[in-house]
Amino acid sequence: MTFIDQLLGAMTLAEKIGQLTMGTGDQAVTGPVLKGDVSEGVRKGAIGSLLNFWGAESVAAIQKVAIEESRLGIPLLIGFDVLHGHRTIFPIPLAEAASFDPAIWESTAREAAIEAARDGIALTFAPMLDVARDPRWGRIAESPGEDPWVAARFAEAKVRGFQGNNLSSPSALAATAKHFCAYGAALAGRDYASVDISEQLLHEVFLPPFGAAVAAGCAAVMPAFNDIAGIPMTAHIPLLRQWLRQRQGFDGVIVSDYHAIEEFLCHGTAAGLAEAAAAALKAGVDIDMMSDAYPLGLPEALVRGLVTMADVDQSVRRVLELKQRLGLFKAPFARGAQNPAAPGEAKARRELAREAARRAIVLLTNDKVLPLSAKARKIAVIGPLAEATSEMGGPWAASGAPHDWISIADGLAAALPDRALVVTAGVSIESDAASGIVTALDLCAKADVILLCLGERANMSGEAASRANPILPGHQASLAEAVLGLGKPVVVLLSSGRPLMIRDIVEKADAVVATWFLGAEAGHAIADVLTGQFNPTGRLPVSWPRDIGQVPLYFATRPTGRPADPKNSYTSKYLDMPNEPLFFFGHGLSYTSFCLQNLRTAASTIRRDQSIMIEVDAINKGDMAGEETIFLFIHDPVASIGRPLLELKTMAKAKLAPGERTTVHLQLKGEDLCYPGLDFKPLFEPGDVEILIGPSADPRGLLRLTLRMMA
Ligand code: GLC
Numbered sequence: 001m002t003f004i005d006q007l008l009g010a011m012t013l014a015e016k017i018g019q020l021t022m023g024t025g026d027q028a029v030t031g032p033v034l035k036g037d038v039s040e041g042v043r044k045g046a047i048g049s050l051l052n053f054w055g056a057e058s059v060a061a062i063q064k065v066a067i068e069e070s071r072l073g074i075p076l077l078i079g080f081d082v083l084h085g086h087r088t089i090f091p092i093p094l095a096e097a098a099s100f101d102p103a104i105w106e107s108t109a110r111e112a113a114i115e116a117a118r119d120g121i122a123l124t125f126a127p128m129l130d131v132a133r134d135p136r137w138g139r140i141a142e143s144p145g146e147d148p149w150v151a152a153r154f155a156e157a158k159v160r161g162f163q164g165n166n167l168s169s170p171s172a173l174a175a176t177a178k179h180f181c182a183y184g185a186a187l188a189g190r191d192y193a194s195v196d197i198s199e200q201l202l203h204e205v206f207l208p209p210f211g212a213a214v215a216a217g218c219a220a221v222m223p224a225f226n227d228i229a230g231i232p233m234t235a236h237i238p239l240l241r242q243w244l245r246q247r248q249g250f251d252g253v254i255v256s257d258y259h260a261i262e263e264f265l266c267h268g269t270a271a272g273l274a275e276a277a278a279a280a281l282k283a284g285v286d287i288d289m290m291s292d293a294y295p296l297g298l299p300e301a302l303v304r305g306l307v308t309m310a311d312v313d314q315s316v317r318r319v320l321e322l323k324q325r326l327g328l329f330k331a332p333f334a335r336g337a338q339n340p341a342a343p344g345e346a347k348a349r350r351e352l353a354r355e356a357a358r359r360a361i362v363l364l365t366n367d368k369v370l371p372l373s374a375k376a377r378k379i380a381v382i383g384p385l386a387e388a389t390s391e392m393g394g395p396w397a398a399s400g401a402p403h404d405w406i407s408i409a410d411g412l413a414a415a416l417p418d419r420a421l422v423v424t425a426g427v428s429i430e431s432d433a434a435s436g437i438v439t440a441l442d443l444c445a446k447a448d449v450i451l452l453c454l455g456e457r458a459n460m461s462g463e464a465a466s467r468a469n470p471i472l473p474g475h476q477a478s479l480a481e482a483v484l485g486l487g488k489p490v491v492v493l494l495s496s497g498r499p500l501m502i503r504d505i506v507e508k509a510d511a512v513v514a515t516w517f518l519g520a521e522a523g524h525a526i527a528d529v530l531t532g533q534f535n536p537t538g539r540l541p542v543s544w545p546r547d548i549g550q551v552p553l554y555f556a557t558r559p560t561g562r563p564a565d566p567k568n569s570y571t572s573k574y575l576d577m578p579n580e581p582l583f584f585f586g587h588g589l590s591y592t593s594f595c596l597q598n599l600r601t602a603a604s605t606i607r608r609d610q611s612i613m614i615e616v617d618a619i620n621k622g623d624m625a626g627e628e629t630i631f632l633f634i635h636d637p638v639a640s641i642g643r644p645l646l647e648l649k650t651m652a653k654a655k656l657a658p659g660e661r662t663t664v665h666l667q668l669k670g671e672d673l674c675y676p677g678l679d680f681k682p683l684f685e686p687g688d689v690e691i692l693i694g695p696s697a698d699p700r701g702l703l704r705l706t707l708r709m710m711a
Contacts (some may be wrong), residue, residue, distance in 0.1 A: 003329070004320045007072065008313060015045040015072060016316045017298050022079070022255065022289040025053030025062075027397060029207035030081060030463075031258030031290055038062070045070040046295065048319060048645035049077035049255075049287060051125070054086075054399055056336030059120025063332050075332035077323055079255070081398050082124035082162075082173065083142060084108065086115035088349045089393045091360040092497060093154075097144040097541035098588070099359035100629050100651060102157040108356050109161025111349050113173040114503045119399070120336035122326050123174040125222060125255075127158035129209040130179055133554040135545065136189025138465030141395055141517070143184060145541025146554045146585060148205045152212035159216040167219060168327030170334040175627030177213035179224030179257060180233060180244065182206040184225055189551065191466045197227045200641065202228070203676035205556075207243065214248045219322060221254050223285065225263070232267045234260045235279035245284055253322045255287040256280065260504055262291035273297030278306035286315040326674060350521055357518035357525030362538035363589040369489045369510035371532025371591060372449060375400045378420045380447035381409045382440045382483060384429040384476065385455050385495040391429075394497055394517030395462020404520070408453050408493060411523025415531050422447065426483075429457045430474040437475070437482050449489045451530070452480060452509070458517060461497025468550055471501045484508040492525060492708050499544040503582055514538070532591060537627040537653075539588035539696065543581040550577070555585045555697035556644035586631055586696030592622025592658065596630065599693050599703040605710045606682040608670040616693050616703060619654035632666045633692040633702070634673065639685050643675065646697055664691070673709055686711045 001009075011019075023038040024031070030052060041047040042065045053059060057412040084090045090108040099105075102525040109127075116124060129151050132140035144154035155177060168328035182202060187193040197206075210221065221244060223233040233239070234256050244250045261280045270279055277297030280288065280611045288294035301307045327334060345545055363370065372379070385391060387409045390402035406414075409423045426440030427433065444450050454476045459465060471477065484490055484505070495499060499514075504514055513536075515526055528534040545553045564573040573579055596616050603612040618628055632650045636643040649672045652664050668691070670684065677683030686709050694702035 004317060004324065007074070007320060007356070008317060010072060011316070013299065013302070017294055018046045019048035019074065019316045019319045020287055020294045021047050022049040022051060022287050023047040024051050024290055027054060028052040033259055033290060035290070039065050042066050042076065043069045045072060045074070049079060051079045051289065053078055054080055054116070054119040054121050056118065056120050059336050060333055063254065067332055075323060075328040077123055077319070077326070077328065078121050079123035079125060079398055080116060080121045081126065082112050082116045082121065083126045083128065083396040084394070085112045085353070085519060086399055088115060088346070088353055089397050089405070090353050090356050090392035091518045092141050092516055093144055094141050094497065094541060095360035095518060097154060098125055098362050098516070098644055099356065100150070100539055101359055102153050102395065102559060104356050104359060105154055105157035106161040107352055109158045110164065111352055113164065114171045116173055117335040118338050118341070121173060122328065122335060123176065123220065124162055125176045125178060126162065127155055127175065127502060128178050130149050130184040130224070131205050131209065132184035132542065133552040134184065134189040135498040135551060136466050136468055136548065137184060137186055137496065138191055138395070138461040138467065139183070139463060140542065141461035146543060147541070147556070147648050148208045150541060153210035155209045155213040156216040159218045163217065163219065163250045167325045170338050172326070174219035174322060174326060176220040176255060177210050177218045178222035180210055180221050181224060181239065182228055183224035183226050189251050190465050191464050192225045192310060195228050197228070199680065200247070200676065203680045210244065211248055211379050219252045219325070221250060221252065222257055223254065223260065225257050225260055227267055232242050232269055234285055235264060235269060236281045237283045237309050240283045240285070251318070253287060254285045254319050255290045256285050256291070258289050259291045261285065261288050261293035274304060274306060275299035277301045280314060281307050281311050286318050290561065292414070313628045353519050354521035354524050354528070356530050358534045360516060360518060360537050360538050361525060361529050362514040362540055363536040364512040364514055364583055365506055365509065366511040366589050369449065369491055370530060370606040372530050373500070376419070376449040378422070379412065379416065379449045380444045380450045381412060381421055381423040381453065382426050382444060382450060383453035383479065384425045384427055384602050385453040385493070386423050386425060388495070391458045391495060392517055392519060392522035394458050395465060397458070400520065406521055406523030408523050411525070411527035412525065412530070415527035415533070423693045426479045426612040427475040429476070432475065434475040434478055435481050441482055441486065444483055444486055444488060447488065449491065450483055452483055452490055452492045453495065454480060454492060455495035455500070456497060458497070469690050470498055480505055491530070498593060499542060499623070501545065501548055503546050506582065535591045535624055535626045536588065537629070539586045539629050540583055541585070543585045544583035544587070546577055546582040547601070550581070553581055556645050558642045558644055584696045585696040586629070587698065589615060590626040590628070592620055592624040592626040594626070594628040594656070594695065595619045595621050596693060596703055597694070599705055601705065601706065601707070604671050605708045606668070607672065607710050608674070611667055611669045614666045614668055614691060614693070616664050617661055618656065619661040620658055623658045625655070625657045627653055628695060630664055630666070630693060630695060632668065633697070635690040635692060636673070638687055638689070639675070640677065641675070646692065684709065
């Protein structure tokens with residue numbers, strides 16, 4: 001009999017339900033209900049885990065209550081939303097995705113885990129893996145973007161980073177893959193709204209990132225708030241029990257989202273708490289985060305035979321096993337009791353934050369105004385985001401404190417001490433006052449170049465922050481129009497958690513830079529790029545719409561029987577605008593220029609069990625060293641199920657000195673050419689397949705060759 005068997009055997013029903021109940025501290029508010037002081041519940045063994053609680057001392061104190069004052073002394077599991085940093089805040093996930101750099105993704109997760117563990121945290125509710133293709137949806141900010149292949153690589157890197165090599169290490173965090181699944185396909189981009197998508201799309205797009213997370217050893221999964229076709233994800237037996245646990249082999253903990261189980265009553269799929277508790281437990285959900293369903297509904301569900309004690313024990317066992325894997329039984333205080341940060345550790349972490357931020361910046365347009373000229377002596381830094389610091393943390397900055405974050409103006413002043421910088425907001429982010437525009441114009445009148453710092457407030461994206469029309473809030477468009485009307489060089493810097501609808505600005509500005517929300521080192525990173533200290537490498541992880549009327553908009557769309565043809569009215573197009581995005585997935589300029597040529601492969605055929613090497617030559621044609629990101633897409637022109645026009649299968653980077661040429665190698669496995677067949681199992685269908693290589697999903701920039709898939 002194992003330790004867990006013995007412990008389980010000694011537990012009362014109330015103590016078992018306690019292990020399935022997650023309470024919340026008050027150091028952050030991340031949901032609609034709060035329940036006050038938790039210490040009594042911990043003392044009674046009625047709470048087995050906590051979220052929104054951090055700090056070595058306070059965690060040790062509540063852990064002490066659990067271990068010394070409850071009957072069985074079972075340690076608490078402490079969870080928190082460490083999404084993109086803990087004390088040191090890194091760029092928001094959508095920005096990090098723009099670096100297309102798994103090494104950076106892993107490093108920032110590792111550093112966040114080190115900081116969070118020191119604060120007594122043992123589990124993070126991250127990585128968020130929801131493929132997002134609708135900028136109206138506020139949580140696109142937390143996502144790795146529109147592509148499932150990118151999201152899968154992001155999943156692997158983040159799980160490795162958060163969990164490290166050994167979950168019982170004091171610097172390890174259990175990772176939680178969330179929100180399972182298809183949360184990003186919410187109706188009309190409205191958070192929490194119903195999702196109704198095909199099973200084919202589910203298997204092609206929304207499930208693969210979670211499969212990758214499970215394969216990477218992710219310790220926990222959090223179902224999404226949404227239903228899919230009327231079944232709440234938190235009660236979705238086909239996807240939770242059959243796909244996740246049985247087909248993927250996931251044997252970790254499933255923790256509900258905040259209050260989600262009780263919300264079956266609003267979903268209209270449970271009459272009361274007992275039914276809600278039974279539906280979730282039967283679906284394999286182990287922990288009820290902040291609802292009354294398990295604490296109050298499970299006892300009744302047992303009495304009524306809606307669930308069995310074996311169902312309860314199965315979930316309790318998984319929770320206890322996770323606590324054991326985390327080392328909480330043997331050393332419950334180890335994380336918070338670690339030695340304080342070594343000298344220089346914090347500085348190194350800030351340097352990583354700056355590097356991650358630099359690599360997240362996407363240069364969208366540049367009409368020879370960047371990098372800033374040495375002749376630009378007087379620089380006007382205008383706009384409501386010019387001196388913003390707390391906004392730079394984005395919507396999930398959790399325990400990050402903005403007191404030492406670097407604003408855009410601060411970063412520029414530090415980078416350009418010999419220039420005359422003048423700074424004013426002109427307008428606030430969303431208020432109706434436009435009186436400051438006159439002052440702004442006065443300052444611009446004497447400037448050699450104008451940096452227009454526009455965008456959103458941090459809480460305009462993230463959870464419960466969908467925007468039906470994601471334009472520049474407030475009077476920022478009026479400020480932009482006035483400044484752009486001066487006829488001076490203008491660089492627009494966009495701080496946002498999503499693509500904003502900015503096609504008018506793009507037409508008039510001399511340069512537009514997507515700076516997202518870059519975290520603690522935002523200002524320094526932006527200055528590094530604007531001054532040319534760092535040649536921008538960021539690429540868009542989402543298609544950037546011309547207009548919100550185009551969404552959902554993404555490159556991997558299926559063919560239509562009537563593809564757009566401007567010469568034929570009976571084709572799939574708009575009357576009032578092109579189908580194409582303003583900027584394609586993968587778009588991002590450099591201060592140099594690259595050329596790809598001579599796409600080739602020794603193979604002309606590929607079997608499912610084979611792997612072939614595709615080669616392409618990359619040349620730096622400019623006079624500045626730079627880094628190119630090269631994507632490999634496929635298109636299967638004839639298949640049993642219509643295949644997307646482009647599917648991303650791998651990528652590579654090439655760092656090149658001016659004039660340097662290199663051969664880039666991209667490995668393609670036959671298995672990568674499979675797609676979910678009618679039974680949703682991977683199907684390899686012989687026939688021609690097109691290989692397309694380029695710097696973005698813009699078809700005009702893709703080199704092509706054809707392979708034959710052989711049985
Ligand atoms: C929130 C979010 C989820 C988060 C959880 C705990 O509602 O949906 O992403 O991890 O609650 O804060």
